[in-house]
Amino acid sequence: MIKEIQAKTMLARVKGEDDWFGLYYNMNLYRGCQHQCIYCDSRSECYQIEHFNTEVLVKVNAVELLRKELASKRVVGTIGTGSMNDPYMPLEKDIRLTRRALESIAEFGFPVHTITKSDLVLRDIDLFAAIQEKTYAAVTFTVTSVDDDLSRRLEPGAPVSSRRLEALRTLSLRGVLTGVTLMPVLPFIEDTEDNIRQIVTRAAENGAKYILPAFGMTLRDRQRAYYYAKLDKLFPGIRPRYERAFGERYSASARNARRLGEVFAELCSRYGVSRRMTVFTPRQRTRAESLQPRLFD
Numbered sequence: 396m397i398k399e400i401q402a403k404t405m406l407a408r409v410k411g412e413d414d415w416f417g418l419y420y421n422m423n424l425y426r427g428c429q430h431q432c433i434y435c436d437s438r439s440e441c442y443q444i445e446h447f448n449t450e451v452l453v454k455v456n457a458v459e460l461l462r463k464e465l466a467s468k469r470v471v472g473t474i475g476t477g478s479m480n481d482p483y484m485p486l487e488k489d490i491r492l493t494r495r496a497l498e499s500i501a502e503f504g505f506p507v508h509t510i511t512k513s514d515l516v517l518r519d520i521d522l523f524a525a526i527q528e529k530t531y532a533a534v535t536f537t538v539t540s541v542d543d544d545l546s547r548r549l550e551p552g553a554p555v556s557s558r559r560l561e562a563l564r565t566l567s568l569r570g571v572l573t574g575v576t577l578m579p580v581l582p583f584i585e586d587t588e589d590n591i592r593q594i595v596t597r598a599a600e601n602g603a604k605y606i607l608p609a610f611g612m613t614l615r616d617r618q619r620a621y622y623y624a625k626l627d628k629l630f631p632g633i634r635p636r637y638e639r640a641f642g643e644r645y646s647a648s649a650r651n652a653r654r655l656g657e658v659f660a661e662l663c664s665r666y667g668v669s670r671r672m673t674v675f676t677p678r679q680r681t682r683a684e685s686l687q688p689r690l691f692d
């Protein structure tokens with residue numbers, strides 16, 4: 396079900412330094428996500444998205460509000476979108492909130508970093524290219540397995556991994572900064588050397604400049620219950636291993652996380668792919684073109 400709501404603010408200041416993506420602001424145009432990944436942390440109680448599994452809330456005044464905020468911000472910092480919901484979930488095709496927000500971001504000259512699992516992002520390639528010319532636009536695809544059958548089970552509402560990697564290639568060829576988030580790596584399901592090798596290889600072949608990994612996952616409250624119920628249905632017999640690995644803890648590592656990290660690092664180095672990115676964080680209004688991201692080994 397889709398419901399319309401009014402937002403109070405659009406650009407939330409990221410607390411402290413963002414070590415992952417170098418974001419300065421976070422922007423959420425929607426609440427809830429049609430992709431319905433079984434491991435999604437946004438399902439957790441603390442985010443107060445009551446009907447996460449059945450409902451998406453659309454912030455109908457988002458663009459109007461965003462334009463006012465863009466005009467008044469003292470700092471031209473990187474705007475991130477896609478951490479709490481996917482800005483290119485299926486409904487975006489008709490609602491076009493992400494596209495309209497990007498038009499404003501391009502007009503005001505802010506850098507943007509979009510995280511997605513959808514090749515619908517290609518619809519807006521003109522805007523990413525325009526932003527990239529003025530400052531920078533990064534598009535990061537989340538890929539946790541290159542096995543399309545597995546991604547259909549884990550991420551049932553999202554385009555399969557092979558479509559994401561093709562989209563990555565298209566954006567990269569157009570000069571947009573592209574990379575991959577290899578997270579989460581689900582214990583007992585995706586934590587094999589072969590999976591890590593295939594993701595890094597395919598990402599690099601398709602033009603990824605960086606891959607950001609997390610060799611493990613998080614689970615809490617109602618999301619833990621949801622995930623365990625899905626495990627019982629989709630991967631019978633695995634749940635007791637999770638219960639032993641997690642107990643009541645919030646996070647658990649992948650099996651052999653250290654070895655997977657070594658394999659990952661060796662391959663990234665072989666392909667010249669960075670494992671970390673950051674962006675200079677301005678303390679006052681700064682020319683956006685000075686905010687180019689830095690990539691690290």
Ligand code: SF4
Binds near residue numbers: 432436477
């Ligand atoms: S795409 Fe991201 S926000 Fe959407 S359900 Fe999957 S993990 Fe959650």
